[in-house]
Amino acid sequence: MSGIINVMNEDRYILGIDTSCDDTSAAIVRNGDSILSNIVSSQSDIHSKYGGIVPELASRSHVEMIWPVVQEALFRAKKGLDDLDAVAVCYGPGLIGSLLVGCSFAKSICYSRDIKLLGVNHLEGHIFASVLDEMSPAFPFLSLVVSGGHSSLYRIEGFSRYEELGRTRDDAVGEAYDKVAKMLGLGYPGGPVIDELSRKGRSDSIKFPRPYLPDSLDLSFSGLKTAVRNFIHKNEKNEMVSSEDICASFQRAVVDVLVRKAEWAIKRTGIKRLAISGGVAANSELRESMKLMAEEKDVELFVPPVHLCTDNAAMIASAGYMHLMNGKRSDMTLNPKAYLPL
Ligand code: KG4
Ligand code: ZN
DSSP states (O other): OOOOOTOOOOOOOOEEESSSSSSSEEEEETTTTEEEEEEEEOOOOOOOOGTTTOHHHHHHHHHHHHHHHHHHHHHHTTOOOOGEEEEEEEEEEHHHHHHHHHHHHHHHHHHHTOOEEEEEHHHHHHHHHGGGGSOOOOOSSSEEOOSSOOOOEEEEEEEEEEEEEEEEESSOHHHHHHHHHHHOOOOOSHHHHHHHHHTTTTTTSOOOOOOOOOOOOOOOOOHHHHHHHHHHHHHHOOOOOHHHHHHHHHHHHHHHHHHHHHHHHHHHHOOOOOEEEGGGGEEEOOOOOOOHHHHHHEEEEEEEOOHHHHSOOOOHHHHHHHHTTOOBBBTTTTOOOOSSOO
């Protein structure tokens, strides 16, 4: 792993826990970058009929799943609680009831076994997901985190040295995906199904706006979402318009903006290393278009495999390892925070 020297040369095992939203996840990671297990129990079946996450149902499901998921992670890694050097838990941002389950569980393990506790910001986890890949970026690098709750561009100078270069002024990209999917009756989460339908549609069939916000690295997706809503209302009875074309045209607009923003950030900072992560980084068109841009501009691009882009606990353990090696610890006063800037 770049930027960290393990002077003791001993293996460190971290149990990562993430219950920030609608997935219960636990992972065992060795030395911050070697995944021994990474279990994700999805709640999408519970929430899909509501077209979005119902927070109370999410917390209840975490309560039921947390222990089985942690046990499975330990079992697959062939480790026991006594083999752990630390427990890294996501304590925000996220749904407060959901975070509370993971935090209370992590604290009780650490207290009962006298293990170190590491509180990790969810966004820091997404950033360090790129370290879990075979090729990890050296510092400094740019990180585009695009998920259901967040969309930001960061300059990462080293551990705990993060500068936010731009952020969404309204909706997160994933949120826009989920809302467009709801308008089209496609269920929740919207990203994967829109990604799939887009392959069958024509991306140049509808001219949706590109919110570039010139001179800024901020993002904005609510206008684009409204444009899609207006288009759907106006064309309700138009049989010539297909959901596939709407999806493809919406997705093209999103991807055009994200790629352009990344290009601007590279130009502005002179940093030619870019990592993308978060659930929307699982998007096939975004991955392809970023790759083309990176080749054209001679930029090193780091894109984690899809299962490490969406929420998972291995990324929390990876960021936790940075805390551990930099002497940062949490204690039993660690409390979850729904709002937690990086
Ligand atoms: O990172 P993540 O798993 O959870 C949050 O931290 O929010 O991101 C979830 C978001 C959802 O909005 C989902 O629709 C979106 O990521 N997503 C995608 C794709 N897969 C998941 N968006 C576009 N294309 C995808 N293939
Ligand atoms: Zn996330």
